[in-house]
Ligand code: BES
Ligand code: ZN
């Protein structure tokens with residue numbers, strides 16, 4: 001995406017001008033200039049019903065100036081407009097730009113500003129929202145009726161210092177592009193996005209940004225004794241992969257933050273087979289891995305001052321004569337033994353070994369992200385990510401960041417009695433499925449058993465990583481949940497805490 005910053009009066013190639021229409025127009029610098037562009041017709045249009053309502057869109061011809069059309073975006077009461085609302089408004093505008101087949105758009109920055117949101121934030125949110133809204137998954141139809149159309153440039157018309165506006169728009173662009181890549185990974189079917197293909201993607205990402213990468217295949221995973229990852233992979237014809245990517249902000253790389261992702265490319269449930277309605281869509285069970293890969297892309301672009309190691313455990317969970325079974329007892333890399341009560345509780349198994357590996361690499365903080373349980377959807381709905389933690393202060397920082405990124409995160413409790421139930425087994429140290437009552441907590445809590453005292457946050461994105469219907473910031477399908485929050489969290493931790 002090309003970003004330009006121009007003075008409002010400068011000559012400009014855009015096909016459309018995006019203007020925020022507020023109930024307090026008198027605050028907008030240059031409202032008069034706008035009136036001039038419309039040859040005094042603005043007042044007539046407003047009288048004729050041009051809507052100020054939040055998220056309403058109206059397109060008119062501009063009567064003067066070099067931009068032929070204007071897209072009015074209703075922002076309701078400018079004084080009450082929040083960052084999240086503005087991001088969504090730009091998302092809706094982005095969808096409209098695609099519909100109108102517009103490649104070059106200009107944004108009248110001042111028309112979106114208020115006491116809370118300054119020009120730089122507008123630039124960030126516009127670049128982010130428009131590109132998220134404009135996302136389409138390139139499908140596999142031989143005769144696709146979706147024309148390949150993209151917005152190629154955004155020009156910010158502003159009197160403010162160009163460098164700051166350009167940088168803010170760049171950050172927004174990086175965020176949106178990473179989210180969109182993560183969406184594509186989630187939308188890809190499992191016969192195409194195999195663990196091997198995911199590892200190749202990670203390798204390419206690493207080459208682009210200079211991450212040190214280790215891709216472990218079956219024999220290395222066996223050598224490490226990752227019995228939990230291997231158990232899940234046992235019924236598959238696809239080789240498992242453990243993907244490790246290091247972003248070194250310092251040479252010492254002594255105590256990195258670990259981002260650990262669940263990369264189940266397809267979850268049949270195994271012998272605890274999912275019902276036919278529950279199995280469709282399970283190509284998205286690598287949403288946690290996609291979030292980590294997306295965050296690493298942002299990290300590669302923005303280079304925060306924080307060492308990060310990404311660890312992704314990837315396999316599919318299949319049924320076959322070799323597959324693992326309920327009642328099996330397996331030994332994880334940590335040495336802890338696990339009684340399998342439900343082969344569909346596989347995410348926590350692969351995460352257990354991934355977390356153990358991250359700790360062995362010296363991780364001083366761990367965030368795991370996973371489409372782990374249907375329970376989180378029952379508890380919180382599909383628009384909230386569920387969280388667990390063993391360190392409230394550490395979690396508090398992520399929560400602050402999530403409020404800025406507009407990704408709703410809600411913490412659930414993890415109590416000693418929950419832990420007791422995870423440790424209850426006649427034959428092993430742990431069981432992988434203590435019950436369905438409050439089972440989001442058991443899913444994450446199981447991972448916590450392998451983290452120990454290291455500051456840790458668990459994010460269950462089973463609800464948020466996939467949208468059943470189109471929404472303000474994108475179409476139905478993969479959402480790229482937690483990409484922006486994870487990346488911004490790393491940025492915050494790098495800012496000398
Ligand atoms: N991949 C699923 C969780 C999931 C459910 C993701 C719906 C996205 C949408 C996970 O592996 C799973 O099957 N969890 C079980 C756990 C249960 C067996 C304790 C679940 O949630 O039912
Ligand atoms: Zn499962």
Ligand code: ZN
Nearest residue numbers: 264267285347
């Ligand atoms: Zn799963």
